[in-house]
Amino acid sequence: MNMQTKDDRDKFHRKPLQVKAAQQLLAAYGKPGPIETVPLEESDGRYLAEEIRAPHPFPRFRRSGMDGYAVRSEDTASAGSDRMVWLDVIDEIPCGSVSGKTITPGTAARIMTGAQVPEGADAVVMLEMTELREHGGRMQMGLKRSIEPGKNVTPIGFEVQEGEILLRPGRRIRAGEISVLASFGVHRVPVYRKPRIAIFSTGSELLTVDEPLQPGKIRNSNTYMLASQVREAGGEPFILEAVMDELPLAKAKVEKALQEYDAVVTSGGVSVGDYDIMGDFVRSGSVDMLYNKIAMRPGSVTTAAVKNGKLLFALSGNPGACFVGFELFVRPFIQQALGSEQPYLTEWTAVLDRDYTKVNAFTRYVRGSVEARDGVLYAIPAAVDESSVMVTIKDSDCLIVVPPAKEATPAGSKVNILMLKGNRL
C-alpha cells in the first residue's frame, strides 16, 4: 500500500477555477496568425485575415433590372390607357455590351436584364408592357403607361459604395462572403493559417480502432472525436499514436509535440489515480501548470499547462468530459488563432423541457437536444449524461448550463444553453 506523499496531497486538494476564469487565463495565448493566401475556391470555411474594402462601387454601372426598353421617363409622361406613346428603337443592348448611342427625346433602346443602361435613359420599361411596330421604315415601341424616373434601373453603388469595408478580419468565409470576394476580384484570399493541433490519448487500456477487442481493453474513441472537434472549430488536427500510462513516454511525446505543433491536446490520466500520468506530468515542473481543476461537471479534472508560450490541454479520459473540455477551452483557442470575432460558444436561453434532478456544487454542462415549439426554444437533457458515457455525445445539439444548485432544476425553468450544432458563425 502506498503512503500518502506531499504530491498526493497536492493533487487531492486542488483548487477549482471557474470556467470563465480559466478561459481568461487561456486567452493570453490565443493570438491570430500567421497569414497565408488560398485560391478563392478553397477559402470556404476559412477565416479572413485582412480587411476587404470595395475597390469600386457595386453595381459599377447603371444596370437594367428587366428585359425591355431603356427610355427617358419624361417621354412617357403623356402615355395613358387611351393614348399610346411611340418611341423609335435606336439600339439593342445585350448583357455585357455598352451602347455607343444616347437616348434622345423620342427614342428608346431595347435592353436586356443586367445590361448597362445607355446615356440619356433614366428608366426601363418591361417588355410585357410594350408593343412593337414598323413605322415609316423605323422600328418603334409603344406603351400606354407613364414610367417613373429610375424605374427598373439599379443605380451605381446601390449595394456597395467605393471604399466601403465589406469584410473584416476574423470573418468566417461562407457562400455570401465568397460571393463578395468573387464580385470584387479577390481570387487569392488572405486567411489565417489553421492552427496545427496535435492530439493523442494516454491509456494502457487503449486499442486502435482496427484492433480486435482484448480483455479489459477498449478502443480509442477520444482521439478521433477530438480530431473531428478540431476540424469543426477550424483547426488542423494531427493524430499521434496513443501512449501507455508511463510518465517518461507521455513526457517525451508532449514535449516533442509542443515543439512541432501550435498546441497539444491529450485525453486521459488527469485525475488522481495511480496511473494518471498527465496529472503527474503537469506538476513535474517541465511545463507551467495553468490549472488542474475546474468548477464544472463533467470535466472537473480538465487541466492546462504552458511551455514556451504553447498550450497543452490535458483533457479528461472520460469521453463526455473530454468532449465538454474541448468545447469550453480548446475550441476558443482555435477560434482565437483564427482571429474569430466570436471564439466562445454562443449562449442562448431556452426552457428546460423536463426536470433535471442532479445537484452539484459545480456548474453542470449537460448534453441536450434543442427543439423549437411555437417559436420557443426547449432544451431536452440527454437521458444519460455521465462523464463516462460516450453514446449520447452524438445527440447533443447544445450544452445546458445548470448552475450549482442544492435542489433539482424543474421543467419550465429558463436555462442558458451553449449551442454546439448550427453554431458555427
Ligand SMILES: Nc1nc2c(c(=O)[nH]1)N[C@H]1C(S)=C(S)[C@@H](COP(=O)(O)OP(=O)(O)OC[C@H]3O[C@@H](n4cnc5c(N)ncnc54)[C@H](O)[C@@H]3O)O[C@H]1N2
Ligand atoms: N478518486 C477519484 N477518482 C476519480 C475522480 C476523483 O476526483 N477522485 N474523478 C473522476 C472524474 S470526475 C473523471 S472525469 C475521471 C477522469 O479520469 P482521467 O482523466 O484520469 O482519465 P483516465 O483515468 O485515463 O480514463 C477515464 C476513463 O476514460 C476512458 N478513456 C480514456 N481514454 C480514452 C480514449 N482515448 N477513448 C475512449 N475512452 C477513454 C478510460 O478507459 C476510463 O474509463 O476520473 C474519475 N475518477
Ligand code: MOO
Ligand atoms: O471530470 Mo469528471 O467528468 O468531472 O466527471
Ligand SMILES: [Mg+2]
Ligand atoms: Mg484516471
